Amino acid sequence: EPEVTQTPSHQVTQMGQEVILRCVPISNHLYFYWYRQILGQKVEFLVSFYNNEISEKSEIFDDQFSVERPDGSNFTLKIRSTKLEDSAMYFCASSPSSLLDTQYFGPGTRLTVL
């Protein structure tokens, strides 16, 4: 069964450094998402992406964040200058063509900012 994959599973970085989290969505899906979950808190929406542009973003998704689909398979989340409060589990998800369709999630990348 096709699945969403994410790399790395765990990333440790120093405050102020740039990180890129990578995701490979399910191949025939058209909508892509990033969510995060700070330890002990809710899973929070960051951004959705369709047709090579951002469809919607949350207040969390400020200028420090960017997303890109650099080729036909990868979907990346970049954090330009990490802060301590960016430490969280980051989930990538994808869904087929229609809006409100089921989103399929990857296993997550745990980001630790020191």
Add this chain to the structure above:
Amino acid sequence: GDSVTQMEGPVTLSEEAFLTINCTYTATGYPSLFWYVQYPGEGLQLLLKATKADDKGSNKGFEATYRKETTSFHLEKGSVQVSDSAVYFCALAGGGSNYKLTFGKGTLLTVNP
């Protein structure tokens, strides 16, 4: 804005016990409702969903009914197994947004043999 409130855990049950995890929501419009499950070390997996009022979603013995009058989507299972131990997330999509899922905080379920 949209929000989901679910019963906080942890919930610990014995095998074959009855499970209820409460979930209520606030949303504009007519959202779709979901239960996702996260097994240890894995990503979020869709467990079941309902897209309109009075719909019942079901999967793997789990059920939830979309109750518009009480804005609820409670998860139930008649007889839990050890393999059901996981974190369960209630979520909604739609409402004020066409794209994002809004999640509850998650409920950790542990089932003992």
